[in-house]
Amino acid sequence: MSLLVVGSVAFDAIETPFGKTDKIIGGAATYICLAASYFYKPVNLVSVVGDDFPADVLADLEKRGVNLEGLAVRKGEKSFFWAGKYGTDLNTRMTLATDLNVLASFDPTVPEGQRKPDYLMLGNLVPDLQFKVLEQLKHKPRLIVMDTMNLWLDTAREAVLRNLRHVDLLMVNDEEARLLSGEYSLVKAARAILAMGPDFLIIKKGEHGALLFHRNEVFFAPALPLEEVFDPTGAGDTFAGGFLGYLAGTRDVSYENMKSAVIYGSAMASFVVERFGPERLMTVKKDEIRQRCRSFLELVQVDIRLN
Ligand code: AMP
Numbered sequence: 249m250s251l252l253v254v255g256s257v258a259f260d261a262i263e264t265p266f267g268k269t270d271k272i273i274g275g276a277a278t279y280i281c282l283a284a285s286y287f288y289k290p291v292n293l294v295s296v297v298g299d300d301f302p303a304d305v306l307a308d309l310e311k312r313g314v315n316l317e318g319l320a321v322r323k324g325e326k327s328f329f330w331a332g333k334y335g336t337d338l339n340t341r342m343t344l345a346t347d348l349n350v351l352a353s354f355d356p357t358v359p360e361g362q363r364k365p366d367y368l369m370l371g372n373l374v375p376d377l378q379f380k381v382l383e384q385l386k387h388k389p390r391l392i393v394m395d396t397m398n399l400w401l402d403t404a405r406e407a408v409l410r411n412l413r414h415v416d417l418l419m420v421n422d423e424e425a426r427l428l429s430g431e432y433s434l435v436k437a438a439r440a441i442l443a444m445g446p447d448f449l450i451i452k453k454g455e456h457g458a459l460l461f462h463r464n465e466v467f468f469a470p471a472l473p474l475e476e477v478f479d480p481t482g483a484g485d486t487f488a489g490g491f492l493g494y495l496a497g498t499r500d501v502s503y504e505n506m507k508s509a510v511i512y513g514s515a516m517a518s519f520v521v522e523r524f525g526p527e528r529l530m531t532v533k534k535d536e537i538r539q540r541c542r543s544f545l546e547l548v549q550v551d552i553r554l555n
Pocket of ligand 1: 256258259260274275276329330346372373374399480481482483484485486
């Protein structure tokens with residue numbers, strides 16, 4: 249059994265209504281790997297950084313069960329850098345800087361021994377790079393999950409559509425689902441996207457939870473109403489890591505089990521937003537995760553009498 253994650257490992261600078269950070273650790277794959285490693289090990293990572301990326305962070309990832317054989321460290325080059333600023337409601341985000349640096353010439357190479365993954369997470373990345381990973385696979389994984397973003401839907405739509413024919417589950421936010429489908433209603437958007445290839449679709453709605461679509465069925469999980477929300481960066485990636493890590497850990501990719509995975513993904517995401525960057529993901533304990541999943545159950549449980 250194996251889990252492969254592809255995506256960015258980066259430096260981020262974040263500004264929210266509650267404060268501002270200088271360069272901190274970020275990157276979609278960083279969040280995905282950290283979250284997944286609570287449920288499944290090893291997590292095989294394929295990505296690239298420059299030699300400015302802190303060795304102690306890489307050592308910490310390894311200690312958590314993230315296999316770095318597929319992480320290229322480029323001498324004399326800089327890591328990917330992203331800067332973003334959130335509006336007062338934390339739902340709107342403006343990108344202030346995207347310095348591709350090492351990512352500009354990234355040619356993902358999956359190590360020979362990792363080309364038969366059972367679970368694959370294609371984190372948000374240039375769609376052609378996501379496809380290059382698919383081309384290196386030696387068999388069809390049990391589940392391929394793909395993330396993307398509005399930038400690629402605007403600039404590389406055909407490549408996204410091609411990828412969609414090869415993946416099992418697409419994970420996007422509501423705005424991206426509307427952009428991809430051309431439909432405002434999320435139910436209609438889901439129907440249109442499922443017709444593009446994937447069997448499953450997750451639409452993330454930030455503080456309003458997540459929807460899981462499969463054929464004509466839909467499952468909804470709310471997000472926990474949190475007292476402390478500091479920084480939503482990486483919440484979507486953390487959700488993805490928790491979701492796929494849980495499926496891999498339970499070896500069950502059925503729709504029913506995906507409903508539980510959505511709750512675990514949501515629980516992980518509820519932690520990451522409590523601090524800047526991935527800090528909280530590095531300290532959360534398994535007991536706290538369990539407790540938060542219990543809070544999710546309490547949030548939605550109701551004894552309703554139908555007359
Ligand atoms: P999220 O908040 O889930 O959308 O993910 C935020 C993370 O995505 C940050 O840590 C960034 O480093 C990373 N990121 C932002 N833009 C890009 C991009 N164009 N390609 C790859 N990763 C990105």
